[in-house]
Amino acid sequence: MTGIQATERLEKDLPMRPGKVERREFEYIRHGTQSLIASFDVATGQIVQPTCSDTRTEVDFALHVRRTIETDPQVKKWHLIMDCLNTHQSESLVLLVAQIEGLNIDLGVKGEYGILKSMKSRATFLSNPAHRIVFHYTPLHSSWLNQIEILFSILVRKLLKRASFVSQDDLKNRILQFIDYFNQTMAKPFQWTYKGKVLAL
Template sequence: MDEMTGIQALERQAPDKPMRPGKRERREFEYIRHGTQTLIASFDVAQGRVVEATVGARRTEVDYLNHVQQLLATDPKAIKWHLVMDCLNTHQSASLVRLVAQTEGLDVDLGLKGQSGILQSQQTRSDFLRDPSHKIVFHFTPKHCSWLNQIELWFGILVRKLLRRGNFVSQAQLKTRILEFVAYFNRTMAKPFRWTYEGKALKQ
């Protein structure tokens, strides 16, 4: 799981000039900027497909919580969830702690954010969310190691296949095209990524 922020809805001021013998396709460099959108996406490593994608204007704690709730709703009968993400503060929020506690049926005092208990600090919340005994287990990648999260590979595909050469006349069109691409990818291209790194220690 991760967010892709600041996706620009750029409309080219002039149409592209198509390829012809001896000439490459040429694109207008001037554009009209229609604002940005944020994509929050969850990637199923085993199947190689995007399970849930949310496109909106922001990536607040509430937005991320809503995305996690929508993800969990895709398979209500799942016995266990392992969610991999980076260490962003919204990924270790009080609202996620409350969600996990509610899912686990825990009748405990979570404390007060910034003052006491599980909610006291980002570290105490992170420790709670990582608990392997829970049905929903969070795994946080180390700092500067977001490449360990396979959603980053999929974001690269999105950029190359859609965003880099896209022409979007509005934020609404950008949102629609992203969600259409997710559906197209899942239907035609989805397959597990094959890691080539074998985990060997680096030689000194």
């Protein structure tokens, strides 16, 4: 989740009164943004290895994947579902998977040849079902199929929508505190309610 704004409201919200909802001041100070990289365990409903930082580079994401894999070395197979963002099909991820899989092969050169040549060739390698770590990519414009998007929606509604943050560190700390709270009190597997029927004719 990128571009989470640390906005501080200049004035306090106007409280509720009979017949009036709580109202927000529209002026704010923008203290910058944070990016949240997290994984959602579909079996437990828990958020795994959340990282809040200033950047979301391919190195940041590969480090997140490494840390996630290291949470349980006994797992025989990892299935990671994500959208088609460039950092999810990066050179860093290919190198990480090749290292973990113990592959001693020529991966090629980014932009020139081999597995590293293009995003498509890298995605093909990363989604190879023979690997211990298998990446599954949602179709274009269908990232809503990834259950972490439900979590991001909860985060926005419960914390970010009406909050005021005095700094990027304040934003980061409150996001991570919310995730701890979510894992302890709200985490449960999401149940799909859509039955595959046509929504409109």
